[in-house]
Amino acid sequence: MTGSPLDLAGIGIGPFNLSLAAQLDAVDDLDARFFERKPAFDWHPGMMLPGVSLQTSFLKDLVTATNPTSPWSFMAYLVAQKRFYEFLNADFPAVPRREFAQYLAWVAARLPSLRFGTAIREVSFGDGAFTLACDGPRAEGAVRARNLALGVGLQPYRPPFAAKLPAARQFHAAEAAFALDRTAGLRVAVVGGGQSGAEIVLDFLGRGRDAPAQVDWISRRPNFLPLDASPFTNELFTPAYVERFRDLPEARRRAVVARQQLAGDGISAETLQALYRRLYALRHLEPEGPGVGLYPHREVLDADAAGGRLRLVMRNGFDGSLAFLHPEVVVLATGYRYALPDCLAPLRHRLALDGDGRPLLAADFTARWDGPDHHRIFVLNAGLTSHGIAEPQLSLMAWRSAVIANALAGRPCFDLGLPPAPVAWSGAPERRGTADATCAEE
Numbered sequence: 001m002t003g004s005p006l007d008l009a010g011i012g013i014g015p016f017n018l019s020l021a022a023q024l025d026a027v028d029d030l031d032a033r034f035f036e037r038k039p040a041f042d043w044h045p046g047m048m049l050p051g052v053s054l055q056t057s058f059l060k061d062l063v064t065a066t067n068p069t070s071p072w073s074f075m076a077y078l079v080a081q082k083r084f085y086e087f088l089n090a091d092f093p094a095v096p097r098r099e100f101a102q103y104l105a106w107v108a109a110r111l112p113s114l115r116f117g118t119a120i121r122e123v124s125f126g127d128g129a130f131t132l133a134c135d136g137p138r139a140e141g142a143v144r145a146r147n148l149a150l151g152v153g154l155q156p157y158r159p160p161f162a163a164k165l166p167a168a169r170q171f172h173a174a175e176a177a178f179a180l181d182r183t184a185g186l187r188v189a190v191v192g193g194g195q196s197g198a199e200i201v202l203d204f205l206g207r208g209r210d211a212p213a214q215v216d217w218i219s220r221r222p223n224f225l226p227l228d229a230s231p232f233t234n235e236l237f238t239p240a241y242v243e244r245f246r247d248l249p250e251a252r253r254r255a256v257v258a259r260q261q262l263a264g265d266g267i268s269a270e271t272l273q274a275l276y277r278r279l280y281a282l283r284h285l286e287p288e289g290p291g292v293g294l295y296p297h298r299e300v301l302d303a304d305a306a307g308g309r310l311r312l313v314m315r316n317g318f319d320g321s322l323a324f325l326h327p328e329v330v331v332l333a334t335g336y337r338y339a340l341p342d343c344l345a346p347l348r349h350r351l352a353l354d355g356d357g358r359p360l361l362a363a364d365f366t367a368r369w370d371g372p373d374h375h376r377i378f379v380l381n382a383g384l385t386s387h388g389i390a391e392p393q394l395s396l397m398a399w400r401s402a403v404i405a406n407a408l409a410g411r412p413c414f415d416l417g418l419p420p421a422p423v424a425w426s427g428a429p430e431r432r433g434t435a436d437a438t439c440a441e442e
């Protein structure tokens with residue numbers, strides 16, 4: 001451990017800290033380094049199923065929204081790969097997720113501030129800096145840094161009933177690509193009606209001879225509901241909306257974000273259509289395919305595995321009835337939740353956390369803690385209830401990284417000024433050309 005501390009140490013290199021590293025690459029006088037336990041960049045490999053697509057415009061890449069001339073844009077990647085014309089001609093309705101993952105990996109292989117194969121085991125604070133204890137094949141001893149950027153992502157969520165099922169008979173969607181092959185000829189239940197559940201069901205139904213014998217799909221939602229990607233819903237994924245959202249009291253923010261679930265985790269129209277067409281084929285054209293059961297509006301209340309026979313107990317929200325399923329394998333497409341990483345345990349008691357264990361964040365993504373103000377802990381992907389529905393999504397990552405870079409540098413390295421939003425989310429109605437902001441019709 002030699003030399004002066006870094007200006008910033010980043011923990012985790014998923015897309016969000018990668019975006020921060022890419023934006024900081026344009027800021028000469030800041031010394032930042034980012035650490036990732038995996039040996040190389042790998043974006044959700046367990047959900048990299050054939051044919052899956054990005055749910056976001058490729059223009060919402062690591063940098064473009066605030067630094068369109070960065071060498072780390074999706075366009076720069078396409079040109080470097082000599083794919084520009086072919087990509088345009090392919091005219092994808094949505095970019096293949098594999099392509100976006102290749103773009104992210106291309107940037108990650110080139111940015112000099114990244115260190116892979118380095119897990120951060122423990123973070124402590126003293127003598128004017130954070131100290132990061134590192135493990136892993138490429139760890140270079142302890143690292144000292146004046147500020148931190150926590151970009152460790154979310155953890156797969158397993159509902160309580162899963163604890164009652166044998167580990168070998170269940171897997172989370174996060175591991176799907178490595179586990180789906182083990183389901184050939186079996187009865188499978190997929191629990192979860194979001195995009196991941198839909199992609200897994202679609203994959204099962206297209207497996208031909210290797211398909212499960214029976215696929216039952218269970219969703220708590222009243223139907224298999226679409227992602228809302230309409231223009232006014234997309235306004236929720238803008239910096240102007242985040243600003244208004246932040247002005248609300250916490251209880252109201254939670255209520256608002258709960259109502260917006262389909263803006264972030266509905267099923268894309270493309271996936272729904274592919275699923276419906278596949279179901280049509282199985283019902284009418286290829287009856288030799290797997291059996292399919294569709295169970296929306298069902299909540300799995302309980303499970304057991306008495307005598308090795310799995311049982312899921314479901315309540316039907318449509319007619320109030322109870323029903324049972326007896327799958328051989330259960331797939332948990334039950335989402336992800338924020339958890340403070342273990343490496344922060346020594347600082348946990350110094351952080352202000354909300355009721356869900358998320359750090360309380362200021363507008364510039366700094367966590368509230370009892371240490372010196374000028375030693376900041378920036379937290380990415382923890383602000384669902386402080387910054388809104390865009391937080392766990394790619395949409396605003398370039399903007400968020402620019403906000404953090406400006407705060408770290410203490411000057412506006414990136415111009416973040418924007419005109420007023422087209423939608424008046426809050427405040428009194430405004431009249432163009434009048435100073436009077438009251439509503440004349442009242």
Ligand SMILES: Cc1cc2nc3c(=O)[nH]c(=O)nc-3n(C[C@H](O)[C@H](O)[C@H](O)COP(=O)(O)OP(=O)(O)OC[C@H]3O[C@@H](n4cnc5c(N)ncnc54)[C@H](O)[C@@H]3O)c2cc1C
Nearest residue numbers: 012014015016036037047054055119120152153381393394
């Ligand atoms: C299958 C899937 C598809 C998605 N598709 C879209 C989409 O199309 N559009 C969209 O807007 N959003 C999408 N999302 C949501 C979101 O964009 C992604 O989850 C994104 O990967 C979040 O980035 P992240 O950097 O916060 O976390 P992650 O990608 O989870 O990366 C965190 C990294 O931190 C590392 N790490 C953790 N702890 C340590 C430690 N102690 N030391 C070192 N490294 C550590 C982990 O190994 C990991 O690589 C998708 C999510 C999933 C699950």
